[in-house]
Amino acid sequence: MSDTCTILVLDDEPIVGERLKSLLLKEGHLVEVYTDPLKAVGRMEEQEFDIVISDIRMREMDGIQVMKHVFQKSKKTKVILITGYATLELARESLTKGAFDFIAKPFKSKEIRTTINRAVEALKGNT
Amino acid sequence: MALVMISSLYQAGREDLTQELARKTGWPTFSREELLEMAHQEGIRIGRLEMSMIKGTSQSEKLAREKKLYLAFITAELGRRAIDGNLIYSGRAGHLLLPGVHKLRVGLSAPLDIRINRAAKALHMQPDQAESYLAQLDEDIDKWIRQIHHASGQDPTKFDIFINLESMSVKHAADTLYAISQLPEYQESPASRRALEDQYLAAQAELKLITDDRTAGADLRVKADTGYISVTYPPQNEPVSEFIPAVLADLEGCREIHCTMASTNILWVQERFDSKSENFQHILQLAQRWGAAVELMRLVTPEDVPEGSEPLGTEYDFGRRECPLPDTGGVEDDDPLGVIDDGGLSSAIEVLIDQGRCGGGISVCGGYDKILEQVQGDANYALVVVGEMFLSKGKSTRTRRTRELAMNIRDRLKAPVITIDELESKFLFGKRQAINLAGYGLLVVVLYFLVFQNQEQILNFLSGPTHEKVKWLAPLLIFAFVPIVAYLYGTVTGLALKLIDID
Numbered sequence: 001m002s003d004t005c006t007i008l009v010l011d012d013e014p015i016v017g018e019r020l021k022s023l024l025l026k027e028g029h030l031v032e033v034y035t036d037p038l039k040a041v042g043r044m045e046e047q048e049f050d051i052v053i054s055d056i057r058m059r060e061m062d063g064i065q066v067m068k069h070v071f072q073k074s075k076k077t078k079v080i081l082i083t084g085y086a087t088l089e090l091a092r093e094s095l096t097k098g099a100f101d102f103i104a105k106p107f108k109s110k111e112i113r114t115t116i117n118r119a120v121e122a123l124k125g126n127t
Numbered sequence: 128m129a130l131v132m133i134s135s136l137y138q139a140g141r142e143d144l145t146q147e148l149a150r151k152t153g154w155p156t157f158s159r160e161e162l163l164e165m166a167h168q169e170g171i172r173i174g175r176l177e178m179s180m181i182k183g184t185s186q187s188e189k190l191a192r193e194k195k196l197y198l199a200f201i202t203a204e205l206g207r208r209a210i211d212g213n214l215i216y217s218g219r220a221g222h223l224l225l226p227g228v229h230k231l232r233v234g235l236s237a238p239l240d241i242r243i244n245r246a247a248k249a250l251h252m253q254p255d256q257a258e259s260y261l262a263q264l265d266e267d268i269d270k271w272i273r274q275i276h277h278a279s280g281q282d283p284t285k286f287d288i289f290i291n292l293e294s295m296s297v298k299h300a301a302d303t304l305y306a307i308s309q310l311p312e313y314q315e316s317p318a319s320r321r322a323l324e325d326q327y328l329a330a331q332a333e334l335k336l337i338t339d340d341r342t343a344g345a346d347l348r349v350k351a352d353t354g355y356i357s358v359t360y361p362p363q364n365e366p367v368s369e370f371i372p373a374v375l376a377d378l379e380g381c382r383e384i385h386c387t388m389a390s391t392n393i394l395w396v397q398e399r400f401d402s403k404s405e406n407f408q409h410i411l412q413l414a415q416r417w418g419a420a421v422e423l424m425r426l427v428t429p430e431d432v433p434e435g436s437e438p439l440g441t442e443y444d445f446g447r448r449e450c451p452l453p454d455t456g457g458v459e460d461d462d463p464l465g466v467i468d469d470g471g472l473s474s475a476i477e478v479l480i481d482q483g484r485c486g487g488g489i490s491v492c493g494g495y496d497k498i499l500e501q502v503q504g505d506a507n508y509a510l511v512v513v514g515e516m517f518l519s520k521g522k523s524t525r526t527r528r529t530r531e532l533a534m535n536i537r538d539r540l541k542a543p544v545i546t547i548d549e550l551e552s553k554f555l556f557g558k559r560q561a562i563n564l565a566g567y568g569l570l571v572v573v574l575y576f577l578v579f580q581n582q583e584q585i586l587n588f589l590s591g592p593t594h595e596k597v598k599w600l601a602p603l604l605i606f607a608f609v610p611i612v613a614y615l616y617g618t619v620t621g622l623a624l625k626l627i628d629i630d
Contacts, residue, residue, distance in 0.1 A: 086174030104174030105457025
């Protein structure tokens with residue numbers, strides 16, 4: 001597997017998707033951004049992504065439900081959950097249910113880059 | 128007026144018990160979850176604080192101020208609600224908040240299998256998943272309580288009552304809590320009312336000072352006493368002190384504001400700091416005993432500055448908390464400077480802020496003449512400690528130059544200056560001092576025993592027939608003997624006083 005990954009970013013705040021997209025494109029990844037979880041889940045039915053970055057607190061569906069959908073489609077996809085409302089309970093729930101990482105907002109670009117790099121390495125190990 | 132603080136681990140039944148008690152009494156409730164929601168709205172980076180329990184903190188992240196802000200916020204919110212009447216608070220460690228205030232501190236537990244079943248049901252997990260989830264979460268929460276409140280969440284001495292819901296129903300537990308809360312010990316007294324009002328006022332003042340741009344970076348200690356607020360600041364925050372009255376001007380309930388510079392400060396000069404080192408712990412121990420703030424001064428020698436790079440600035444802004452930027456959605460740009468090697472200064476400052484002992488930090492680039500330039504002659508230091516310096520030099524050069532630096536600072540400051548090697552022997556009571564105390568104490572006891580057992584011979588020697596024969600011998604021996612006794616006795620007394628923290 002190469003270092004270029006397909007990444008789906010889901011956050012109901014458009015600014016988050018925009019900023020993450022610009023950051024991840026610079027790293028050479030293929031990025032799709034969604035603000036509607038239902039549309040994102042629909043897209044995931046069509047295509048398998050290497051990495052999914054999802055917000056947790058959204059109106060139609062929360063990030064943990066999104067993660068469940070991801071794993072139904074592909075077990076090897078790495079899910080990174082991000083939220084501004086992080087608690088230990090939520091972080092441990094996410095990690096226990098299979099999230100690759102859990103990041104509390106606000107975070108520096110370096111933190112998500114490091115996590116993505118770790119996910120890429122883990123994906124390489126899977127193949 | 129009743130104040131009931133229910134603390135428990137996750138899924139131990141605190142929500143059920145809180146609701147049952149509220150249903151029975153009609154008292155208002157407030158939960159940690161509501162508090163967190165409010166903290167988020169106020170821009171407190173509570174999520175970063177929580178996640179630091181799992182991931183630790185990066186060098187660039189400064190969470191000690193966030194923790195102070197969080198504690199001030201929770202105290203202010205609880206104070207605001209408790210001051211108006213009854214309150215039931217449920218959370219992780221509410222029993223550790225509002226010390227000295229009349230409150231019923233309730234610990235709650237439930238058997239692990241019940242908690243596993245509840246967690247599995249609530250979170251749609253398999254029981255084995257829920258078990259592993261709870262095991263990790265319990266560890267995280269224990270760490271949280273230790274780091275935020277500096278106490279163990281399970282310490283029985285911190286509770287008034289601990290309820291196990293294994294055999295007691297929630298209804299009976301609520302009945303029991305109601306009955307206990309009516310006891311005279313848990314009623315408001317003038318003293319507890321005053322403690323509540325003081326803590327509420329101090330927390331509000333602290334919130335204002337931490338969040339106001341004019342005072343946000345300062346290391347201020349705030350206390351309130353019947354409407355009088357006293358704010359103490361370390362010498363390097365003097366420029367900020369003029370803004371304090373303005374920041375607190377419209378604070379309701381504040382009758383007067385006193386701002387004073389801290390009179391006890393320790394200056395520690397060193398090349399590299401390590402907050403986990405023994406020396407750091409010694410300095411912290413001394414600062415806590417004296418109630419002193421510790422100012423760190425780091426010397427960056429010219430050879431430590433990589434060729435072609437700019438020398439480090441002389442001062443870092445350690446104090447200012449990083450506020451979430453509204454227009455980034457929480458995805459922030461990296462620090463343009465990247466992570467710099469600051470010789471452990473920022474992480475040492477973080478620990479000092481966390482312990483409430485921060486007197487600021489400064490980095491000085493150059494030789495030790497630069498340190499002397501930075502040391503202000505009028506600074507009010509109780510002690511200056513010259514730590515591990517000139518690390519690139521050989522041991523003898525290092526020792527000589529450290530002593531020279533100590534002497535030069537002493538001349539400039541007229542303050543007691545010691546090297547870090549002398550700190551333990553002069554001010555602290557450690558293993559070596561314990562051995563010395565035992566050894567010298569034994570010598571003194573033996574000496575006294577011999578003197579009292581041989582009084583006749585001694586008196587004979589001093590004024591009896593022996594003295595008559597050789598008159599010059601007694602004064603000569605006394606001349607030699609008295610300083611030895613004085614040294615032994617003085618050492619034992621000094622160590623004993625140090626043992627009971629009297630310097």
